[in-house]
Amino acid sequence: MTMEEKMGGSNREDEAMDRFPVGMRVLAVDDDPICLKVLGTLLLKCQYQVTTTNQAISALKMLRENRNRYDLVISDVNMPDMDGFKLLELVGLEMDLPVIMLSAHSDTKLVMKGITHGACDYLLKPVRIEELKNIWQHVVRRKKPDSKDRVNALNQDKASGGIGEAVQTSTSCSDQKFNKKRKDQNEDEEDDGEDNEHENDDPSTQKKPRVVWSVELHRKFVAAVNHLGLDKAVPKKILDLMNVEGLTRENVASHLQKYRLYLKRLSSVATQQANMVAALGGKDPSYLRMGSLDGFGDFRTLTGSGRLSSASLSSYQPSGMFGRLNSSAALNLRGISSGVIQQGHPQTLSNSINGRGKIQPVGLPANQNQNGTLFQGIPTSIELNQLSQNKSANHFGELNPVNNPNVFGVATNFPDARMTVGSSSSSLSTPSGSPLLLQANTQQAQHSGAIGNQSSLGVASLNQESFDMGVHGFSNFVDNGRCHENWQNTVQLSSFPSNSLSTCEAFSHEQLHTNNLQESISWRSSHLSDNPIDLSASMANAGLEDSRGDMQCQISPSNNVIHNIDYAAKQQWGENSSFAGADSLVSGAPYVQHLEAGKLAFNTKLRSNEDFLFEQRKPQNEFSQNNFETLDIISSSMIKPEQYNETGMMEGELGYDAFPLGSCI
């Protein structure tokens, strides 16, 4: 089920542009509903227009429907239906939108992967609003590169001797003229019927309609590049070969640049790429001739149709780059994660894989749990990343010695690889070629196991600390023995009802639920009601973060009990006089808590409580000034036990529930 929401109104794009970055249109993608909600709300707070979806596939659909409806995409890395990196690549290539990655993992390798896939930023969860406030910069930055592309293309042309359109400077005027021209012509060309047409409203802006590289278009492009040879492919020639009307050299140039970057990135991890085709037992025989495109062509072809069209494949020529497995549509990536391919065994590999001619590196990320339609054969980057998450720098080095040509370290079967292959791991079906994989798996497992152990060692100790820290807080509360030096006896509580005493005693020795706190606080508060306002306010504010409130409570000894609770700082909750008070209480000693408001740690932010309490004071004042009468009432309510111990509180875990002891004064 797709959960899509559009929030923030639907301003016209013009308005959005005028008030930029206010109203910037963001598409947020995250399968975790909590993160998505938080992210969406934060983005709204930044005054962006927000659309959220919990499925990458629907995100792609929305983007493809109208790329111009969005300015920026934020996507989680780990999603069950599609790998975030894949989405990132597709969006970058098809729509040329800036994409920001989000993850709960801060693994450097993952971040690197994000960047090499073209992410313009990589944020860690939990995302802070401060970070989100700056993301609009990526949109602005994106608008500039086209001019650079043209310059590059121009240079290339010159180099190759064909100065074609020449002198296309990056003035905005010519941009727009070009844009319009391209726009008009492209409409005819785009057989996908995609609409580039949204800039008519605003010709004076920098925003240009983009050519959407459809499957068809890209196929032609790749064919042309292959025909020319990657090194010799220049935009002009490619354009000529492609013979697409309305396509400008600039379009081609910019696409070529991206393509080159893409290939470069792939080649850098070629040694570690998995063979998913084998696993899938591919269906498309035309794969035989997969060329050097690393399946890039595949994914291009796939993005549109979700199928690998054999025609496109036939145009690929085998290159001798490296033994790579073609991640074809047939791969259908269902459950095929990336693995490791032995470099240098191209023939063997290809032969072993359904007679495929050539294999291409497939650095498929862990989340290969796609439904196959969109991501077949998408050679995304390295599962190296995943494996690296096992904190072994030489992970792949270890795998190399496995000389089995059928080695595909299939990540899906790494038991402890940090492959978040979606949550539906059950849907990962081992394809027919699995015998090949199994071997690798065991080997991988061994390696991974070792690594896993290592990492667990390292991490465990760290975590112990964090636990300790958490626990430490409790110790403060449990510190019954401490008697705060600020305790002063200003009011005699000699007539303190015994039942209250026992109640407090009961409180102190049991796990108190917060509700008890509430009740005990009610009791305490009642005594404040007759006090000057600032005392009430201070009470209300007490217990808030920050330290060192400075409020003096004036307490008239004549009527009320004064509660002196020292809230010097949050950290000093433990020194709380409440416990000391409780002790005295329990011991029956005449005991008074002196509220030194000066030590109240109250949050100035909550001053509003003062007002609130102001109003409330009236009814409070009405009722009894008599401590004891009130005490009785409250005590009885306190005694009415709603012992909320349903929580799985463990032994020794008092939480702050023990705290209310202080209120039993």
Added chain:
Amino acid sequence: MWHGIDMCSLVYSFAFVPCACEHQGIVDDQFTQLRKLEDENSPHFVMEVASLFFEDCEKLINNMAIALEQKQGVDFKQIDECIHQLKGSSSSIGAMRVKNACIAFRSFSDGQNREGCLRCLQQLSHEYSLLKNKLQTLFRLEKQIVAAGGSIPRVH
């Protein structure tokens, strides 16, 4: 009469609970940030997010428990995925101790240590219960305040 006491104490407690929670590390600053996001337009934002989180967390804990019970072999990968998701959502809501429990859990899951995982799951479960308890108290207080005619003091 009771009404008056109640309100003051309610407000007091309402302010007190998150502070104490943060002090104990049950929640961290992220939770405070979320509370800041509440306003007239989204007055129940924290409650809504927390409800989502409770649901999600319980489901994940359940799944992990089931996975760890499998006699034929524990699917540590699935466990790892659950942990990952829980880590993400707990950090997004500011549930620090739950998040830390996830981090610890992960190391055992990496090591495919079933016993360790079981212990971690128990710890995680405990932390979750604690958090849920506190937050539900907070929400209850909030409702009571509103029901009694008061207004919720906002965090700024």
